[in-house]
Amino acid sequence: MNVIEKILSRASGRDHVSPGEIVEANIDCAMVNEITGHLTIKYFHEVGVKEVWNKDKIVMVLDHTIPAGSVEAAELHKIMREFAREQGIRAFYDVGRGGISHQVMVEKAHVKPGDVVVGADSHTCTYGAIGAFSTGIGSTDMTAVFTTGRLWFKVPKVIKVNVRGDFRKFVTPKDLFLKIAEILGVSGANYKGLEFKGSTIRDMSIDGRMTICNMAIEVGGKAGIVEPDEKTLAYMKSRTNERFSIVKSDPDAEYERTLELSVDDLKPLVSCPSAVDNVKPVSEVEGVELDQVFIGSCTNGRMEDLRIVAEILKGNVVSDRTRLIIIPASQEIYLDALREGLIETFLLAGATVTNPTCGACYGGHIGMLASEEVCLSTTNRNFIGRMGSPKSKVYLASPATAAVSAITGRITDPTSFRSG
Amino acid sequence: MEILGKAIKYGDDINTDVIIPSRYLVLTDPRELAKHAMEGIDPSFIKKSKDGIVVAGKNFGCGSSREQAPIALKYSGTRCVIAKSFARIFYRNAINIGLPVLECESLWDSVQDSDRLSLDLKSGKIKNLTRNISAQAQPLPDFILELIEIGGLLNKLKRARV
Numbered sequence: 001m002n003v004i005e006k007i008l009s010r011a012s013g014r015d016h017v018s019p020g021e022i023v024e025a026n027i028d029c030a031m032v033n034e035i036t037g038h039l040t041i042k043y044f045h046e047v048g049v050k051e052v053w054n055k056d057k058i059v060m061v062l063d064h065t066i067p068a069g070s071v072e073a074a075e076l077h078k079i080m081r082e083f084a085r086e087q088g089i090r091a092f093y094d095v096g097r098g099g100i101s102h103q104v105m106v107e108k109a110h111v112k113p114g115d116v117v118v119g120a121d122s123h124t125c126t127y128g129a130i131g132a133f134s135t136g137i138g139s140t141d142m143t144a145v146f147t148t149g150r151l152w153f154k155v156p157k158v159i160k161v162n163v164r165g166d167f168r169k170f171v172t173p174k175d176l177f178l179k180i181a182e183i184l185g186v187s188g189a190n191y192k193g194l195e196f197k198g199s200t201i202r203d204m205s206i207d208g209r210m211t212i213c214n215m216a217i218e219v220g221g222k223a224g225i226v227e228p229d230e231k232t233l234a235y236m237k238s239r240t241n242e243r244f245s246i247v248k249s250d251p252d253a254e255y256e257r258t259l260e261l262s263v264d265d266l267k268p269l270v271s272c273p274s275a276v277d278n279v280k281p282v283s284e285v286e287g288v289e290l291d292q293v294f295i296g297s298c299t300n301g302r303m304e305d306l307r308i309v310a311e312i313l314k315g316n317v318v319s320d321r322t323r324l325i326i327i328p329a330s331q332e333i334y335l336d337a338l339r340e341g342l343i344e345t346f347l348l349a350g351a352t353v354t355n356p357t358c359g360a361c362y363g364g365h366i367g368m369l370a371s372e373e374v375c376l377s378t379t380n381r382n383f384i385g386r387m388g389s390p391k392s393k394v395y396l397a398s399p400a401t402a403a404v405s406a407i408t409g410r411i412t413d414p415t416s417f418r419s420g
Numbered sequence: 421m422e423i424l425g426k427a428i429k430y431g432d433d434i435n436t437d438v439i440i441p442s443r444y445l446v447l448t449d450p451r452e453l454a455k456h457a458m459e460g461i462d463p464s465f466i467k468k469s470k471d472g473i474v475v476a477g478k479n480f481g482c483g484s485s486r487e488q489a490p491i492a493l494k495y496s497g498t499r500c501v502i503a504k505s506f507a508r509i510f511y512r513n514a515i516n517i518g519l520p521v522l523e524c525e526s527l528w529d530s531v532q533d534s535d536r537l538s539l540d541l542k543s544g545k546i547k548n549l550t551r552n553i554s555a556q557a558q559p560l561p562d563f564i565l566e567l568i569e570i571g572g573l574l575n576k577l578k579r580a581r582v
């Protein structure tokens with residue numbers, strides 16, 4: 001069996017599962033944010049159950065609209081806060097405590113390798129980076145989890161993505177995923193799992209693995225996963241004393257197919273408006289003028305990303321024609337970036353740095369785009385209207401491409417950039 | 421379960437951000453959400469959505485897990501969504517809230533906006549009454565049909581309590 005099949009069979013109390021089978025799995029951890037959680041809470045009360053199935057396995061995070069930018073958002077926060085209190089849920093991350101849910105779930109070790117984790121947010125697939133089976137669900141499915149602790153899954157077929165080679169300077173895991181999106185298309189992995197393997201993945205940090213697993217949903221994927229290895233163990237050890245078992249794919253595991261890729265010659269890529277699989281080399285769209293550059297989100301708001309950005313921005317200033325917004329993905333990252341002096345570099349370059357939040361990523365809170373505006377963003381979606389006006393345009397790229405482009409005010413290939 | 425309605429046709433990869441744009445996600449009243457259904461690509465949707473049957477191409481509902489997307493459609497009066505294929509989370513969400521969804525490859529090509537359609541959820545048989553053309557959707561598995569018939573997963577959870 002492959003790692004996803006093994007995790008699902010363990011969680012559903014079976015010796016063996018195969019693709020297409022429906023299993024009912026015990027959930028190890030469940031996450032809601034304020035946008036999806038308020039519905040779950042409403043439904044939970046409607047069902048009439050008094051207590052959640054396990055208050056220690058539920059994580060509640062305010063991240064999409066923090067601090068509240070409207071009375072409506074404040075009301076959602078209040079519903080979440082009161083529910084956490086009433087149910088005794090300790091893993092409640094209020095404004096100033098956590099950050100973007102997907103980052104918090106991993107860095108606070110709410111997720112462990114081998115776990116089955118569901119989140120009422122589509123980018124829940126991020127936690128595959130540490131070897132968990134994690135997937136996004138809706139608010140009603142989450143109500144079933146809150147009340148019973150169980151949920152049905154169809155065991156997915158899995159595509160093996162085997163990646164070899166070394167990235168060139170300023171080419172990053174984000175570019176690798178955009179390549180995968182170009183190959184598979186936005187529905188190429190619909191209902192399927194993606195297992196990332198190969199020497200490039202072994203060499204990749206947990207931060208980078210989170211970026212590629214995060215975007216599995218952008219090709220329709222149910223889950224992205226990297227088998228746990230020494231890097232995973234070292235990461236977990238630095239964050240929790242809790243024990244877990246290591247689940248890996250068998251050598252003879254079956255896959256729907258294998259995608260072989262090499263990153264040796266990979267160029268920086270950009271996903272053009274308004275579909276994630278509309279991918280071109282940055283060099284082909286160089287010169288497109290930018291009104292806004294956004295660096296952050298659950299895709300690319302981690303230390304590794306911010307370090308590259310600081311390396312590029314150091315001693316430079318953001319172009320007069322554009323504005324740069326940088327949002328660290330969590331409180332912890334914000335603090336680390338502050339201590340390392342990255343935040344100072346950002347501010348001196350003329351960037352706006354805000355508190356950890358989804359912020360500009362989804363066009364619901366801050367940093368929204370006006371009509372006809374063009375933004376280069378390190379996030380994961382460039383759908384029509386994603387970051388504001390339906391008449392705005394969003395290009396997706398890596399933090400390196402974003403930082404260099406912020407300096408020039410135009411989409412620019414970072415591989416030609418020489419840092420001081 | 422027979423459904424009658426008027427076709428409203430869209431293309432491939434209709435994502436949840438256009439079905440209900442993010443800025444409305446703070447709204448809690450489903451009728452308010454419904455006023456903005458499909459606003460991202462078709463601001464006139466709400467004028468024609470009563471008894472509408474959305475007929476879409478591949479990968480309908482891709483993107484976020486926001487259940488507000490099928491909720492907005494359901495409360496806009498949409499009776500059913502028939503697509504060549506659905507994104508996974510949207511599909512589950514729609515069924516969980518009791519919005520019927522059917523997969524059918526062949527219907528899309530011959531349908532025009534406002535065609536009158538009739539469909540039988542159990543058998544998956546679809547008739548385009550305006551053009552006198554039939555199509556066959558994938559029949560829904562029994563447990564999904566059952567969920568739709570009782571009005572969604574919440575009702576099932578409630579019944580399991582009594």
Ligand code: SF4
Nearest residue numbers: 123297298358361362
């Ligand atoms: S950062 Fe963007 S993609 Fe990630 S959870 Fe927030 S809104 Fe969703």
